[in-house]
Amino acid sequence: MTVMEQRGAYRPTPPPAWQPRTDPAPLLPDALPHRVLGTAAADRADPDLLRRLYAELVRGRRYNAQATALTKQGRLAVYPSSTGQEACEVAAALVLEERDWLFPSYRDTLSAVARGLDPVQALTLLRGDWHTGYDPNEHRVAPLCTPLATQLPHAVGLAHAARLKGDDVVALALVGDGGTSEGDFHEALNFAAVWRAPVVFLVQNNGFAISVPLAKQTAAPSLAHKAVGYGMPGRLVDGNDAAAVHEVLGEAIAHARAGGGPTLVEAVTYRMEAHTNADDDKRYRADAEVEAWRAHDPIALLERELTERGLLDEDGIRAVREDAEAMAADLRERMNQDPVLDPMDLFAHVYARPTTQLQEQEAQLRAELDAEIRHHEDEPDHRDEPDHRDGPDHRDGPEVNAR
Amino acid sequence: MTTVAVKPATMAQALGRALRDALAEDPTVHVMGEDVGALGGVFRVTDGLAKEFGEDRVTDTALAEAGILGTAVGMAMYGLRPVVEMQFDAFAYPAFEQLISHVAKMRNRTRGATPLPITVRVPYGGGIGGVEHHSDSSEAYYMATPGLHVVTPATVADAYGLLRAAIASDDPVVVLEPKRLYWSKDSWNPDEPQAVEPIGRAVVRRRGRSATLITYGPSVPVCLEAAEAARAEGWDLEVVDLRSLVPFDDETVAASVRRTGRAVVVHESGGFGGPGGEIAARVTERCFHHLEAPVLRVAGFDIPYPPPMLERHHLPGVDRILDAVARLQWEAQS
Numbered sequence: 185m186t187v188m189e190q191r192g193a194y195r196p197t198p199p200p201a202w203q204p205r206t207d208p209a210p211l212l213p214d215a216l217p218h219r220v221l222g223t224a225a226a227d228r229a230d231p232d233l234l235r236r237l238y239a240e241l242v243r244g245r246r247y248n249a250q251a252t253a254l255t256k257q258g259r260l261a262v263y264p265s266s267t268g269q270e271a272c273e274v275a276a277a278l279v280l281e282e283r284d285w286l287f288p289s290y291r292d293t294l295s296a297v298a299r300g301l302d303p304v305q306a307l308t309l310l311r312g313d314w315h316t317g318y319d320p321n322e323h324r325v326a327p328l329c330t331p332l333a334t335q336l337p338h339a340v341g342l343a344h345a346a347r348l349k350g351d352d353v354v355a356l357a358l359v360g361d362g363g364t365s366e367g368d369f370h371e372a373l374n375f376a377a378v379w380r381a382p383v384v385f386l387v388q389n390n391g392f393a394i395s396v397p398l399a400k401q402t403a404a405p406s407l408a409h410k411a412v413g414y415g416m417p418g419r420l421v422d423g424n425d426a427a428a429v430h431e432v433l434g435e436a437i438a439h440a441r442a443g444g445g446p447t448l449v450e451a452v453t454y455r456m457e458a459h460t461n462a463d464d465d466k467r468y469r470a471d472a473e474v475e476a477w478r479a480h481d482p483i484a485l486l487e488r489e490l491t492e493r494g495l496l497d498e499d500g501i502r503a504v505r506e507d508a509e510a511m512a513a514d515l516r517e518r519m520n521q522d523p524v525l526d527p528m529d530l531f532a533h534v535y536a537r538p539t540t541q542l543q544e545q546e547a548q549l550r551a552e553l554d555a556e557i558r559h560h561e562d563e564p565d566h567r568d569e570p571d572h573r574d575g576p577d578h579r580d581g582p583e584v585n586a587r
Numbered sequence: 588m589t590t591v592a593v594k595p596a597t598m599a600q601a602l603g604r605a606l607r608d609a610l611a612e613d614p615t616v617h618v619m620g621e622d623v624g625a626l627g628g629v630f631r632v633t634d635g636l637a638k639e640f641g642e643d644r645v646t647d648t649a650l651a652e653a654g655i656l657g658t659a660v661g662m663a664m665y666g667l668r669p670v671v672e673m674q675f676d677a678f679a680y681p682a683f684e685q686l687i688s689h690v691a692k693m694r695n696r697t698r699g700a701t702p703l704p705i706t707v708r709v710p711y712g713g714g715i716g717g718v719e720h721h722s723d724s725s726e727a728y729y730m731a732t733p734g735l736h737v738v739t740p741a742t743v744a745d746a747y748g749l750l751r752a753a754i755a756s757d758d759p760v761v762v763l764e765p766k767r768l769y770w771s772k773d774s775w776n777p778d779e780p781q782a783v784e785p786i787g788r789a790v791v792r793r794r795g796r797s798a799t800l801i802t803y804g805p806s807v808p809v810c811l812e813a814a815e816a817a818r819a820e821g822w823d824l825e826v827v828d829l830r831s832l833v834p835f836d837d838e839t840v841a842a843s844v845r846r847t848g849r850a851v852v853v854h855e856s857g858g859f860g861g862p863g864g865e866i867a868a869r870v871t872e873r874c875f876h877h878l879e880a881p882v883l884r885v886a887g888f889d890i891p892y893p894p895p896m897l898e899r900h901h902l903p904g905v906d907r908i909l910d911a912v913a914r915l916q917w918e919a920q921s
């Protein structure tokens with residue numbers, strides 16, 4: 185008797201609680217990153233949109249260059265440039281409606297500026313005069329987020345809240361390839377999928393997390409494939425093809441608006457400059473690799489498409505460049521003015537109402553500043569002032585030795 | 588006017604009532620966490636709320652503390668008032684990055700443009716025979732994080748009042764709920780709940796002249812018991828219940844110590860780097876010339892929380908408190 189015959193009566197059934205949840209096939213990303221420029225799909229693209237994208241790409245690159253120059257001049261503490269990634273930055277900003285929200289990472293100053301933020305206000309974090317120099321509610325741009333991937337659950341929560349309130353609002357959250365290894369990436373995608381929150385995650389896979397290449401970050405077939413594990417669609421797009429990024433994000437946003445839930449988009453791009461001005465990329469990557477990507481430059485790709493189709497001529501290109509120069513000149517001029525700082529701001533926004541402890545510390549700083557001013561006024565009398573003061577408990581009056 | 592009988596209620600019931608009243612009064616209040624829905628939370632604090640307010644307002648979330656608090660940040664950014672339940676003290680740690688880098692700082696980093704009215708409820712402390720990772724006193728971590736308020740009730744009435752105040756606050760508040768007091772009972776009229784006191788006021792639970800016991804949360808009943816026992820020794824102890832660790836009520840504490848001239852800080856949290864060091868320093872700075880003896884601390888040992896069969900040796904008890912009181916240099920008085 186064979187084993188099969190012995191088991192004749194046995195018919196495998198799934199465990200009682202098991203049932204198929206979703207079919208993974210429709211969630212899988214395409215084998216190759218989606219492209220529009222240089223393909224037949226480009227003919228369908230809106231020429232005005234392509235021209236707008238082009239103008240913003242050129243402005244964006246100029247912005248990156250200007251910010252990097254300002255860093256070298258000491259006007260910024262640090263600048264993580266998105267040169268080479270402008271297609272993602274710009275498409276992310278332009279694809280959103282006014283009422284939607286953008287959740288940028290620390291590298292995405294450009295996306296915030298392309299969304300309409302004042303270019304100087306967007307840089308206060310990196311200049312160092314205040315962490316977030318803008319009101320997030322004004323342009324619906326969350327604070328530029330440095331702890332990697334921690335902004336992703338915020339985007340999910342905001343999108344969820346908007347849906348609970350019945351508002352037609354989508355959140356678009358940006359993260360790097362390195363950030364996808366963080367626990368918050370996982371938790372955000374999981375919450376988004378369970379809640380079917382109207383949120384879109386855009387991973388800019390620029391090849392590196394500072395010095396660490398993607399191969400050391402993940403063993404997944406692609407970052408877009410990670411979506412399947414959460415039950416959301418994953419899309420793969422050429423991150424240097426602004427039209428393609430705009431299209432894929434647009435579809436994901438429309439899907440979210442229609443109640444279809446979140447999408448994970450992986451944009452394949454490349455960080456053309458070092459991680460920041462403080463980094464030395466010669467230690468971990470070859471020039472040849474950078475050069476190979478230069479041939480796939482987002483601005484050149486779009487410029488060729490526009491000129492070959494007669495949508496842009498020399499005059500048009502010149503006008504775009506002049507506009508970018510004017511923006512850079514304005515940025516330069518305004519950034520070369522020292523920001524006006526009020527040290528008392530240190531205490532202004534810790535709590536809605538400062539605690540008595542903070543009020544005491546505020547008084548201490550105030551006294552120190554007053555002493556500094558007197559010192560500057562060069563009054564020798566004040567220089568010899570003892571620097572201890574009454575006990576810190578001003579409200580109760582100084583402790584007295586009276587027993 | 589009908590008078591409602593004042594009935595005994597537990598702290599857990601008062602907390603649940605506070606959530607219910609907040610949910611009913613303010614449509615932006617949302618309760619979220621692990622098992623807070625059908626089950627009513629592992630301590631039953633949210634019992635019945637999902638049924639009454641629906642799953643959109645009282646939400647069983649996926650099991651991920653950073654995700655819970657992180658999404659609460661986004662909800663608060665959109666104008667909601669999330670009340671997050673962490674299932675146990677030690678299981679709030681995965682959410683620390685969200686708490687410290689975002690919840691505590693968002694108002695500050697946005698210059699007040701994005702306040703986060705989030706309440707984080709954390710059952711904390713030992714004494715319930717919990718196995719490993721269920722009995723931590725984590726208050727020092729929260730206290731050391733500027734931007735957070737930290738409150739902890741010791742009575743049924745305060746549980747209601749402090750939680751209502753926390754939810755009403757435009758700042759993030761960590762509400763540390765002493766696990767072993769969840770089932771403590773008090774005569775409390777749930778139909779006429781106590782007025783909500785502003786966060787930041789300590790209260791003298793027992794008047795006394797000999798020395799002040801400064802304490803909070805789960806150690807308050809222990810200190811009251813110690814004060815009763817101390818009468819036999821001829822000590823008349825005052826007991827101050829801090830209620831709020833941040834902001835800290837220097838005024839009430841200093842006024843008490845100035846009256847009594849002696850102080851012992853009592854808490855379950857470890858002594859080294861614990862709240863008692865900060866409190867003792869503040870008292871000394873303000874009351875130095877009134878003090879007859881150094882401020883002493885009775886704290887948990889500086890050890891990882893012990894297994895349940897040994898926890899009674901770790902927790903500050905009446906004897907250890909009285910020993911400390913005895914060391915307050917009484918001989919100098921005679």
Ligand SMILES: Cc1ncc(C[n+]2csc(CCOP(=O)(O)OP(=O)(O)O)c2C)c(N)n1
Pocket residue numbers: 291330331332359360361362363364390392393394455459
């Ligand atoms: C939680 C956290 N860990 C470490 C860092 C330090 N850090 C800043 S950028 C960076 C690399 C990020 O790589 P990736 O997510 O790919 O973004 P990219 O820099 O390429 O835009 C690291 C490790 C951080 N900011 N946050």
Ligand SMILES: [Mg+2]
Pocket residue numbers: 360361362388389390391392393394
């Ligand atoms: Mg990267």
